[in-house]
Amino acid sequence: MIKTMSLEKIQISKVYKNTTKKDGSPYMSKFGKPYTLITVYTLDKMKMYHSAFNENDPFLKLQDGQTFEAVVKQLENSVVFDLPKQSDALLEKMNEIEPVSYTHLRAHETSLHLVCRLLL
Numbered sequence: 001m002i003k004t005m006s007l008e009k010i011q012i013s014k015v016y017k018n019t020t021k022k023d024g025s026p027y028m029s030k031f032g033k034p035y036t037l038i039t040v041y042t043l044d045k046m047k048m049y050h051s052a053f054n055e056n057d058p059f060l061k062l063q064d065g066q067t068f069e070a071v072v073k074q075l076e077n078s079v080v081f082d083l084p085k086q087s088d089a090l091l092e093k094m095n096e097i098e099p100v101s102y103t104h105l106r107a108h109e110t111s112l113h114l115v116c117r118l119l120l
Helices: 086-094 102-107 111-119
Strands: 004-018 036-042 047-052 067-074 079-082
Touching: none
Parallel strands: 047 079
Antiparallel strands: 004 036, 004 067, 036 047, 067 079
């Protein structure tokens, strides 16, 4: 269950990439697909995880000292990260939108915006 989710810039302290568990067996999904477990330690000492299911995953290229942007999800017992989707970025921008007055809208009105005024 996701407790929180946010779009964040992450500064990496250390990156670890593992394809095998401590016992030497490969990491496998419940569908039998092998994957790479990426563990990132941030500069603020947070530990985060990501599972890469193919060699084209951009997170496989992460290096120590790098900064990247990701969707960070706080789960019950861990923190995971993934690539931001366009909808994640849009939701982040929606949080920044502030309402404006009708007068403000009229000040920017052009003939193309008449529909907006009619809808008000």
